Amino acid sequence: MKQLGVDVIVAGPFEVLPAAKASTSRVPIVMTPSADLAVAGIVASLDHPGGNITGITEMMPELAAPRFALLKEIVPGLRRVAVLWRPGTLSRRRSKRFSEIIETSAYPAGGRVQLVDARQRTGIEYLHAPKLSSRRLFRDF
Numbered sequence: 001m002k003q004l005g006v007d008v009i010v011a012g013p014f015e016v017l018p019a020a021k022a023s024t025s026r027v028p029i030v031m032t033p034s035a036d037l038a039v040a041g042i043v044a045s046l047d048h049p050g051g052n053i054t055g056i057t058e059m060m061p062e063l064a065a066p067r068f069a070l071l072k073e074i075v076p077g078l079r080r081v082a083v084l085w086r087p088g089t090l091s092r093r094r095s096k097r098f099s100e101i102i103e104t105s106a107y108p109a110g111g112r113v114q115l116v117d118a119r120q121r122t123g124i125e126y127l128h129a130p131k132l133s134s135r136r137l138f139r140d141f
Contacts, residue, residue, distance in 0.1 A: 017042055021053060031055030039097045064105035072111060081106060082114045 011020040012032025020029050021042060031037070033056045036046070043049035046057060072078050083102055099115055106113045 014040075017053070021051070025052055027052065029053045029055075033057070035094060036098075039094050064101050068106045068111055078111060080112050080114060082116050084116045084118050 006027060009020055009024070009027055009029045010032065011017050011029055012034060014031075014034040017029070017031055017034065017037065029052055031053060036057050037043045037049070037053065038045045043051060043053055068081070071081065085098075102115065103113050
């Protein structure tokens with residue numbers, strides 16, 4: 001990249017960011033909307049990423065707890081939440097971290113989370129179960 005003499009690098013999808021980061025520490029890198037770079041270890045944190053990478057993330061795991069708290073305000077009796085997601089869209093390590101963040105974020109709000117795999121028939125059947133009225137649903141976040 002240095003040889004090209006560019007002023008900025010626009011990188012995406014997520015999988016190319018490590019190569020872009022490795023190619024330069026001086027040229028600014030703007031990522032297209034992507035997964036959580038902090039969880040992936042590409043930046044130090046979303047609050048203080050450091051380095052030369054900037055852009056937009058779709059995950060925002062640090063917002064999970066406030067989202068559950070807000071949901072609890074909207075539905076005061078809420079105790080259980082179903083989160084419909086696609087584990088295959090993240091690496092195994094990021095999927096594990098994502099599920100840990102989601103599951104632990106509900107506890108301060110007094111809730112419990114059931115992760116539902118959208119790829120599995122049993123996950124979809126879970127959403128159509130007779131007690132669905134007692135469940136609430138988030139999309140991936």
